[in-house]
Amino acid sequence: MKRCVIWGTGQVGKAIIADLCNMPYEVVAYCSSNFEKYADKTVNGKRVVSPAELKEMCEKQRVDSILIGVIHKCHLKEIQDRISWDFPTGIEVITWQDEGFQEDLLDKTRKNFKGREHIWNVDFEKESEIWVNHFSEEIDYWLLSAANPEGLEHKNCQKRLKNTNFISSERIHPFLTNAMLLSNQFDLTEGSVVMDLGCGLVSKYGNILPTQQRINLLQVDALAPFYNKIVEKFFPGEKGDHSFGLFEFISGFFEKEFCDLILIDNALDHCIDPYRSIVECLYILKKGGRLHLFHRCSEALFEGYAGLHKWNIDSDVDSHLVM
Structure with missing residues (x-):
């Protein structure tokens, strides 16, 4: 030792x-x-x-x-x-x-889950308080990295605001391969309703499919009012069109069987309760619709549990989702 x-x-x-x-x-x-x-x-x-x-x-x-x-x-x-x-x-x-240290932590986590039954039990009031105390850090991040012309995300956000292609050039491997498959794999056609849930300041997706058909792309985030103001103030000529919605209560904002596809892109780790969030998403999906998750393995670990990064999203040896 x-x-x-x-x-x-x-x-x-x-x-x-x-x-x-x-x-x-x-x-x-x-x-x-x-x-x-x-x-x-x-x-x-x-x-x-x-x-x-x-x-x-x-x-x-x-x-x-x-x-x-x-x-x-x-x-x-x-x-x-x-x-x-x-x-x-x-x-x-x-x-x-350090990559080696984090791999050791991930291996330990996976071994702890193997062969064990876990009952999901979240202190919702406590986790809600943590979320409220830290959501301003997410806003600060976008103000520093995107609103600031010298910020690391400023040029990316400019490109996203101009992008109309469902498959954006930003989606590099392995995400590019996945994004290219989405329109065919999920039978997206003219008028399909696609929700980018927890989209951040600007969605990485556009509303025009490779077939030139248009989908109804919704940018939904719990910080929508702030993001709309940031876009309109710091990106001249652009209009923020985010809709407000909380993961854990998304069925209260949208009707049952509303969406053809829900995309959650590295955002589930920000939730108050990720399990409840998934269940809520399933409620507003149409029959045959899909919930598609793109996440870096154990995001909270990689981000040092800072800000809203509170949950590790992973998979076990049987490709089961582990949170």
């Missing part, structure tokens, strides 16, 4: 300790770059040490590994540089973003 100190006392650092269960790491302490804030305090029952004390622990070989649990790249680099410059060599330094 490796003696490990988690460097980072924020949301990521606090959350990742649960992922270390049944892994070869014993968390002996937390470390904070802002030690004065945590002096004489504990995090998850573990004492918080200063970088200087952590260095001393490493020198005395009381620590085998340092797990860096921060999400911002600038802070991550600062910590990595400090360890590289000041700390003794031979200490294992890993981040929750």
